[in-house]
Amino acid sequence: MNQRESLTASRDAMASQVAATTDAHAAAPLGTPSKASAPASTRAMGQSHIHESARSQVAGAAHYIDDLPEVKGTLYAAPILSTVAHGTLNGVDASAALALPGVRGVVLAADVPGDPLLAAFAHDEPVFAVDTVQHIGQVIGLVVADSVVQARRAVRAVMLDITPLPAVLTVQDALKAQSYVQPPVFVRRGDAATGLAQSAHRLQGALEVGGQEHFYLEGQIAYALPLEQRQWSIHSSTQHPGEVQHWVAHALGIDSHAVRVDCRRMGGGFGGKETQAGHLAVWAAVAANKFGRPVKLRFDRDEDFMVTGKRHPFAYEYDVGFDDTGRITGLKLQMAANCGFSADLSGPVADRAVFHADNAYYLSDVEIASYRCKTNTQSHTAFRGFGGPQGVIVIEAILGDIARALGRDAQDVRLANLYGKNASEGRNVTHYQMTVEDNILHELLPQLEHTSGYRQRQAEIAAWNAQSPVLKRGIAITPVKFGISFTATLFNQAGALVHVYTDGSVQVNHGGTEMGQGLHTKVAQIVADELGVPLRRVLVTASDTSKVPNASATAASSGTDLNGRAAQFAARHVRDNLAAFVCGLDGCGAGAIRFADGQVISPNAVRSFEAVVKDAHANRIQLWSDGFYRTPKIHYDKATLTGRPFYYFSYGAACTEVVIDTLTGENRVLKVDILHDVGHSINPAIDIGQIEGGFVQGMGWLTTEQLVWNHQGALATHAPSTYKIPATGDIPAHFKIDLWPEANREDNVGGSKAVGEPPLMLAISVYEALRNAVAAGRGGVEATAPVALTAPATAENVLRALGRVGD
The missing domain is CATH 3.30.365.10 (Aldehyde oxidase/xanthine dehydrogenase, molybdopterin binding domain)
Structure with missing residues (x-):
């Protein structure tokens, strides 16, 4: 069986597993099992249904704005x-x-x-x-x-x-001129200065990470x-x-x-x-x-x-103290974001970078300074991950440098710094005062280490590098802990409308937007299961401000969490109306009515959904409803950046192997193994597609997608001829994805977790593997020194990190 066949078989097996485990969770009223659950085999949720627009897109029949008929006189x-x-x-x-x-x-x-x-x-x-x-x-x-x-x-x-x-064109110039779109923000926990002074070991370093189109x-x-x-x-x-x-x-x-x-x-x-x-x-x-x-x-x-704006480029300076195991004992970190000429979303992007500067690790004594620099470039804006990647990469780079300095395996250093499993360990509160209650990385990371063969491959790579003078390999495992919710609390709300027509067909409208990520497909699955009808009977219509007002952006990985739950509630209202109507006919309690397989089942009779709807309409029963959802538990103080900005965390890890040519700087990704947490997947095929796409997009950010502004401030890379996104030839032949089987511990729709943004940060394993390969290429004493590899790791930047070319 080849790798692609293996991946397909793995997906099919996972789909069956998820379908079986999702049943009791998917359509339940908040906190209680649903008495209207259908057998797992008939449910829409947990199954790998195709994207709702896929056939039209393949046939060229899916309309985008430039395809719409134009009004006369346009x-x-x-x-x-x-x-x-x-x-x-x-x-x-x-x-x-x-x-x-x-x-x-x-x-x-x-x-x-x-x-x-x-x-x-x-x-x-x-x-x-x-x-x-x-x-x-x-x-x-x-x-x-x-x-x-x-x-x-x-x-x-x-x-x-x-x-x-x-003109101010660089972050460094903006810092010197104190040119900011918003005032700097400082977050502190403990005493970073004392922690650094008392540390057994100490490192200083700097890092630059580019933007992304x-x-x-x-x-x-x-x-x-x-x-x-x-x-x-x-x-x-x-x-x-x-x-x-x-x-x-x-x-x-x-x-x-x-x-x-x-x-x-x-x-x-x-x-x-x-x-x-x-x-x-x-x-x-x-x-x-x-x-x-x-x-x-x-x-x-x-x-x-x-x-248009890009992902925010960041520049970092750090001073870190650590013990003999690599555990961080003090950290001062400066993060400077290139925001462009106006604020746009730079404030919340920079805030999220601060929130994710810990990634998966407990920081006891830490001081973070966040500068939002105003430059005379395009106003940079939201990009998948929304500052999270810029926060995660710096702590992963710091841990990689610590491991090199100590001569320890970076995986061991990462494990030593993880948040604790529970409150009794005293290491499960973030630097912004949110308790980490759902940490699964103590189980997930060792499992990926085992299934990827990390330790054996690490030894094989070391032996291979010792006899290969030009080509050097590197391998790295990096985790992700990504907070799910808008950091602007007011956006964590959603509305939806569900209309049931007299022929039993169902129309759904919600405040989210479809950009290829499968949101409409998942919402349709949720509504189909709530009403017990086949998925083909549910249609999700265009996003429209005249139907659902004041909707939040489809962003922050929360599209399904918010809109799926709102649509579920709307469908549940209609279902309850129908259940009460049938109870009146059959003289039973509403809890005895089940909706499944396109049927409405009472202790006394089995009727088709269509027949019940038709009779209910004749008896003037409301067949449409709205639904509204607001994310619970979240709160935080924007002035101090403390509180609980996230409902839950999504977790994952990736093991990546790379090779570099030390003479040319050319590099390739050879193998990728991913174990990612999506809770109980609503649609495994779509979720795996999002993981694949997110990882590859992150890989592009860190390897080939270089934005270059000249000394006059003109963007020189403004077309496919000068800006390289990953292509099919950049995808490794070994690209294996597994889903963590545990349901979301919070009461999220279907027991699922968000999947849009977290996988992008799995690609930081590519960057860390490249830095390990560079360290092997430098050899000797330099192999233990910090690796200053500017991202993206283009051939030129790899050669600079190797010390083969100057700036």
């Missing part, structure tokens, strides 16, 4: 971009552009009827540049024309008068249609329709109820469409307002790179 916009990183905007000369065929006009800051600043959290970003420009690629205005080609041609004819001003397949796009009575319809490829609604209304100076935002699906988001999709919607709406015509705005790939 105009097309193209952005006018700043060519200077920082400067005074003296004027815009569009006369040559206006003279071109098909050009209808330009849209500038003066054309914004409402607030000239976007309704962003920090209220620090203009809709269009007004008096100054803040980065190369900032949108100054739009050219609007009868066709896309005419608009793009005309943009090139627009002349900008900009007087350059000094989202590179969604569907670029940023919006289509704004003015309707009657100052109402608006906005089609937006967005993870947050509610925010787009708010931003558009704010910019147009109208009430939110006059703006409807619709999103059937996105061609990828990864965080890049959480806030920054709102920009395009606002720009298109302002243009449509000026010309009284529908306007579509779609970025090409170069524009998308130049205009």
Whole structure:
């Protein structure tokens, strides 16, 4: 059996296992077993159902915004971009552009009827540049024309008068100038200075980790249609329709109820469409307002790179003390995030980096300084992991350097630093004062160590490196402990609607958005099991602000947790109405009614679901309902960054083996073994796909996806020709994924756990394996010294870490 066949067999076996163990948990009322549970074999949850849009996507029949029929009279916009990183905007000369065929006009800051600043959290970003420009690629205005080609041609004819001003382009320059989008934040526990002074050993080091382009397949796009009575319809490829609604209304100076935002699906988001999709919607709406015509705005790939923000690049400095076992006894850590020219989501991103600077490890005496640096680059934004990866990587790098300094295996050092299993050990409270109640890493890590053959492979690699002068291998196991919930507590809420029609078919609408991650599929499975109907009878419709208002963004890995539970509650209300109706017919208690296999079963009769629905409608029984869910237990003080910001933690670990060429710096990932915790999986195939995709995306962040800004502040890597995401040839032949079988210990929907973001951090094992290979390549005394490998580990950066080339 080859590796792919083995993986398929493993998935099938896991699907059967999950299906059997999910039954008693999936449709239960909070805290109690459900009396309406159907046999496990008939349940939708726990089974590997295909993605709800898969067939349409393969057939080319799934509609994205650029596929929608366009209203007669639609105009097309193209952005006018700043060519200077920082400067005074003296004027815009569009006369040559206006003279071109098909050009209808330009849209500038003066054309914004409402607030000239976007309704962003920090209220620090203009809709269009007004008096100054803040980065190369900032949108100054739009050219609007009868066709896309005419608009793009005309943009090139627009002349900008900009007087350059000094620009801050690096984190180091921002720190020197004290240039921040928000004030620095400091989190302390214990006495770091004393802990360091009394430590048996001590290390200092620095690390830089680059950003990452989202590179969604569907670029940023919006289509704004003015309707009657100052109402608006906005089609937006967005993870947050509610925010787009708010931003558009704010910019147009109208009430939110006059703006409807619709999103059937996105061609990828990864965080890049959480806030920054709102920009395009606002720009298109302002243009449509000026010309009284529908306007579509779609970025090409170069524009998308130049205009939109990335994952935040981070720079770190650390001073760590530790004992002979490698256990940390004191830590001072400085984290500096490159936020770009405005705050966007940089505050909560940097906060989450602070929250995850411990990853899986207890830090007794620690001091963390978090700087949110303002630079004249694109405003960086949410990206899968939302600061978590930037927190996790630094503590893993520190532990790797500790292991090298002591000559110990890094796996042993990591095990020595883990949070305790329980409160009696006194090592289970985080540096932000949240108790870790569900730690499974003491069992999960040794299991992966065993199934991956880590110890044997480590010895084999050491022997291989000793006789290989050019190619050097490295192996590493790194864990993940990732907090699940929005750190902004108010976003941890969701609503849903469930409609049952008289033919027994079911329609669901919820506040989440589908970006390929399978959210709609999982929600449909949850509702199908709650009503006891076949999955094919449940349809999830487009995200729509006119159906579920004030919905949170689909982000923070919480899409299923929030919207799935809200939809489950809505379906449960309808089910209870039907159960009460049948009880009235059969003279039994509501608890005696079961819904399963498309049937409604009472002690006295078995009826089809369709028949019960039809009779209930005839008797004026409500067949639709809403559902609402708010995440319990969470709270924290934003001023001190202490409390319980997360409902629970997702765990996992990856064992990765790599090889580097010490002459060229070329490197490859050879083998990956993953053991990951998704609780009781609602859909194992989708969850495994998310683990695969998250890991590969994280691998790209740390190996090939290098963003380069030149000395003028222009992004030089702004197309697939200069920016390399992982391709099929980068995927190792040995790529094995297993799911941890235990249910979520918190009362989450179906006993499941979030899966969107945590797997990305498993790829930090790639980075640590590469650093181990570099240490082997340096040899001698240098093999025990800290390895300063700048991420991503491109060939150039690997050679620098080996000491083969200078900066």
